[in-house]
Amino acid sequence: MQEFMQQMINGLSLGAIYALIALGYTMVYGIIMLINFAHGDIMMVGAYVGFFSIAVLGSNIIAALLFAMLSCAALGVIIEKIAYKPLRNSTRIAALITAIGVSLLLEYVTIFFLTPDQRVFPESAFPLHNYEIAGLVISNKDIFIFVLAILLMLILQYIIKKTRTGKAMRAVSQDPEAAILMGISVDKIISVTFAIGSALAAAAGVMIGLYYNTINPLMGIIPGLKAFVAAVLGGIGIIPGAMVGGFLMGILETMVSGYGSSLYRDAVAFGVLILILLIKPTGLFGKNTGEKV
C-alpha cells in the first residue's frame, strides 16, 4: 500500500507536467484545428530562457518562470504569424507539415547556437527538500509542480469562462465565420491562443528543468508526444479533458513501470492512443458530433 501511494505521488508529479503541455496542444487545436507539433519545442525554448535567466541574470525562480512564459508567448505569436497564418486557408495537412518543420527548426537552431550538450539547471535556484510522511517521500519540487500546474489551469479556466477574450475564443472555436460577423477579430484571438498556450508550455519547460535538473535541445520531443497522447485521451480541443488526460497518462506510465515492466512503458502509452482512436475517437470528454459537410 505504501509503495502504491508512493507510485501515485510519482505519477501525479509526472502527470502535472504532461497536463500543462497538453493544455497548449488542446487550446490551439480547439481554435484552429491544428496539431501544433512545435509545441514541445516551445517548451524546450522556455526551459532554456528559464535556465539563462537563473544562471546568467541571477533571477529567482518566480521571475525566471514569468520571463520564460512572456518570451515564449511572444515566440508563439511570431511562429503563428510567420508559419501558420499564411496557410490558414490551405489544407490541414499543409499546416501540419509546417508545424513539423517549425519543430525541427527550433530544435536545430538551438543546437546550432547552444551546442547539443545538456546543461545543468542551477540547483541553487530551488534547493531540494524531502519530506517524509508515514514512509512516503514527497519533495518540495513535487508539491511546487503540482500546485503550480493546478493554479495555472484554474487561471486558464477563468480566462476562458469568465473574460471577454475567453468568450471570444469559445466563439471562434465554435464557428469562426459567425464570430467575424459578430465583430470578433479572429486574428487577434488566434494570437492570444498561441500566446497563452506557449506560455503554459514555457512554464512546463522550466518545471522540467527544475525537476530533472538537466535540459537539452531535444528535450521537447518525447514529453511533447506524450502530452499529445494525453490531449487525445481527454478529448482534443477540450480543456478539462487535457488536464485529466495528462494526469491519467502520468499515473498510467508510472503504474506500468512500477507493477508491470519498465520496458513496456512507452508501448503502453502509445497503445492507449491507438485504443482511444479505435474505441472513442473523440476522447474521454469528447461528444460524438457528426461532422458538418
Add this chain to the structure above:
Amino acid sequence: MRVNKRVVLAVLMLFMLGVVAGCGASQEPTGENAAPEKATVVEKIPVGINVELSGAVASYGSNARNGAILAIEEINQAGGVLGKQLEPLERDCQSKPDEAMNLSAKLVGEKIVAQIGPLVSGAVAGCTPVMMKNQIPLIAPAATAVNATVDENTGKTRDYIFRVCFLDSDQASRMAEFALKELKVKNAVIFGSTSDEYAKGLAKYFKEAFEAGGGKIIDEEGYVNGDQDFKATLTKIKGKNPEFIYVPGYYKEVSILIKQARDLGIKVPIAGGDGWDSPDMVKVAGAAALNNTYFTNHYSVEDPAPAIQAFVKAYQDKYDKVPDAFAALGYDSAKLLAQAIKDAGAADPQKVTEALAKIKDFPAITGTMSINEKHNPVKKIVVIEFKDGKLVSR
C-alpha cells in the same frame, strides 16, 4: 533502334571509365612495393591518426587525438624513435564508418607505419578490411566490441587490429567481483539502458559474472536513453530491498537516475561502467547523492602514481582541461606504437605488427598491459568511487 545503340555505347563508355579508374586504384600496391627503399631515405615516420573530430562522438575523438598528439610530441622531443621523428597525419572521419574507411585508404597511400583510431567500434570495423588488405596495423584506443579484434564467425584473431582498452565483458566481471568480494553483497538489481548494445552487453556480462560468483540477481529493469523520470521503477526496486544496484548506461541518464534513487531513500551502493565518466555526474546528481557509488574505468585522474600525475599535468598545460579516459587511451596508443617500432627495430608495418603482438608489461597510463593472443590488453581495471564529489580509485 538508333537511340538504343547510343545508350549501349554510353553504358559501355561508362564501364570502360570504371575499368580505367580501377586500374588507377590497383596501381597503389605497386607504389607501395617501392616504399621500403624510399623509407630508408625519409627521416620521418608517418603515423595515421584517423579519429572522430566532428559528428556524434566528436568529444571522444578530439580528446583521443589530443592525447596521441601529446604523446608524439613527447616522443619527438626525447629524440624520436630509432633516430627518426614521428609525423602525425590527422584526419577527421566525422563519426562515420564509411568516411573512416575512405580516409584509411588514403592514409595507406601516404605510407603510414600504423593507424591510431577510430574510437568507436563501428568505425574501426569500417577500417578493418583496408588495414588487413594492405597489411598495416591499426591501434584502436577505445573500441570495446569483442569482434573488433576477433572475427566472431571464424574465431580467428584479426592479424593487424589491436586495441589498448579493456572489453565490456572485462569491466562488468570486474564490477561483479568488486561487489561480491569487497562490498560483500549477496544480491543485486540491474537497471540499465536498453537502447544501446554497450549497456545491454554490460548488463549481460555482469549477470553472468555475478551469478557465477554466487550472487543472486533479484530483478532486471530497463530504461530508454533520453528518459528523465525513473521514479516509478526505482520505487519498485526499493520495495525489493536489494543490496546493490548495477546501472550500465551513460552519464546523461545515470546522473538523474542516481539523484532520484537517493531522493526516494535508496541508500545501497549503485555501480556502473566507463559510460559514467563525465564531470556532469557531480553537477547533475550532486556530491551527496553520489556517495557510495562506484564505476569501472580505464584510469583515474586522481591516481597518485607519478607517471599518471605527470601525464595529467602535461595535458592540462597543453590543452587547459583535465584529460578524460579517451585522452589517456589516445596517449597510450601512440606510446604503445612507439614502443613497438623500437622493439621492431624498423618502421616497417609488418615488423611493427609482430612487435605489437609481443608487447609485455608495457607501462601505460591506463594500467600496465600485455597484449594477449586475441590482441586485447591484459591489465587491471580500476574501480572508482565517488567520495563527496571527488573521484577516488579503489
